Amino acid sequence: MQMVSGRTSKRGSMTTTQTDAADKAAALLTEIAENRSRAAFSEIFRLFAPKLQSYATRQFGNEQTAMDLVQETMTNVWHKAHLFKPDRGSPSTWIFTIARNIRFDLLRKNKKRKDDISADELWPILSEQNDSLDDGYALDHDVLMQEISHYYAKLPDAQRVVIEKIYIEGKSQQEVSDALGVPLGTIKSRTRLALKKLKELIVDND
Amino acid sequence: MIKSHPGEGLLYQYVSGDLSAAMTLVVGTHIDMCKTCRQTVCDIEQKLCEENLDTLVSIASSTMSKSQCDQMLEAIFASSACNKQVHQPNELLSLEGRRFTLPRTLAHNSHRIGEWSKLVGKLWRAPLTLDNGNQTNLIYMAPGAKVSEHTHKGLEATLVIDGIFNDEQSEYRDGDFILLDPSRTHTPETQNEDCLTLATLDAPMHFTSGISRLLNPFSHLFFR
Numbered sequence A: 001m002q003m004v005s006g007r008t009s010k011r012g013s014m015t016t017t018q019t020d021a022a023d024k025a026a027a028l029l030t031e032i033a034e035n036r037s038r039a040a041f042s043e044i045f046r047l048f049a050p051k052l053q054s055y056a057t058r059q060f061g062n063e064q065t066a067m068d069l070v071q072e073t074m075t076n077v078w079h080k081a082h083l084f085k086p087d088r089g090s091p092s093t094w095i096f097t098i099a100r101n102i103r104f105d106l107l108r109k110n111k112k113r114k115d116d117i118s119a120d121e122l123w124p125i126l127s128e129q130n131d132s133l134d135d136g137y138a139l140d141h142d143v144l145m146q147e148i149s150h151y152y153a154k155l156p157d158a159q160r161v162v163i164e165k166i167y168i169e170g171k172s173q174q175e176v177s178d179a180l181g182v183p184l185g186t187i188k189s190r191t192r193l194a195l196k197k198l199k200e201l202i203v204d205n206d
Numbered sequence B: 001m002i003k004s005h006p007g008e009g010l011l012y013q014y015v016s017g018d019l020s021a022a023m024t025l026v027v028g029t030h031i032d033m034c035k036t037c038r039q040t041v042c043d044i045e046q047k048l049c050e051e052n053l054d055t056l057v058s059i060a061s062s063t064m065s066k067s068q069c070d071q072m073l074e075a076i077f078a079s080s081a082c083n084k085q086v087h088q089p090n091e092l093l094s095l096e097g098r099r100f101t102l103p104r105t106l107a108h109n110s111h112r113i114g115e116w117s118k119l120v121g122k123l124w125r126a127p128l129t130l131d132n133g134n135q136t137n138l139i140y141m142a143p144g145a146k147v148s149e150h151t152h153k154g155l156e157a158t159l160v161i162d163g164i165f166n167d168e169q170s171e172y173r174d175g176d177f178i179l180l181d182p183s184r185t186h187t188p189e190t191q192n193e194d195c196l197t198l199a200t201l202d203a204p205m206h207f208t209s210g211i212s213r214l215l216n217p218f219s220h221l222f223f224r
């Protein structure tokens, strides 16, 4: 039996460049989802296809299979962009989990029988069903209000402004989006990153 | 409060897609039930994405040419949304007059749950058909059920979906994920409450040798 022994999470603090790139990709995904924009998709494709190809080549050591992974992953991005949830993770993480699923199925392709389980059934990330998993990133409200004033000044500007408006001025994410003229998806991802960062700061300083 | 979780190594393999289908299902169902592991999985996804996708520089020789890119884009725009015949998730499970709510991943695979059969004592079993060669079962123990003492080799994971069972070492409740110590025999039993568990006997693909020799409280009855 294995028990969890105090996992302290120090992973995943993003740099400003990464945050900008994530904001941009999130905006492109929204554009694809809402307007079926081929231009936005072409841009996403240019950003991710080479990375996916490199990842897949390392995984399979076979160029054709690698290309299959790139094409299947990006096909899902084109058709399923509306299922990207900015408050759950960054665009590249979402695309990575799609690629992970495609890889899982490609690795089993030869052995697979018709009724065998597929990756989408094991990791239902592209399910249209609106499963209600509660958001793992919500902070305990009381703790938040006490701690937030100590630490939010340390956030990157873009995130700090969002946190200020939501948690101090009490605005909704939509209102912040309107006020700043920034897409809702971006506000959601900034909120998520800021809460994550705050959590790290709080844990580190306890 | 869930007290027994998959180890971090197992969660990494879950995220990278390197576990067997059966182990992925059991770990995934635990994650549905466990907020702590869900957050860890989010962190791991981000970390693995950074390592495998974000920071990768394309190897010059294999970079896609412009015409390859254009071709692929065209094919993607021409493709129709692949609406595979998906089974409706069903989160309700009725058995022996009890109704259970299945966690998300299991609900998505409810069509894979086979017929229930009654075994000795107060035990029921329904197999899950996942793919070739694995043995995964839902096991229901009525109150006062007891599995006789035994040993068995082979990696097994057990997840409590609903209820309580105990062995000589501890008591396990909703969400507890258990890999058992190979050095002891176990006698799983229920007391006043019943217990629904999900159990699989199979080895993850890249496991180190030490862990693959584990004891399994149920395998004597269910996996022979």
Ligand SMILES: [Zn+2]
Residues within 6 Å of the ligand: B002, B004, B005, B006, B030, B031, B034, B035, B036, B037, B038
């Ligand atoms: Zn857990």
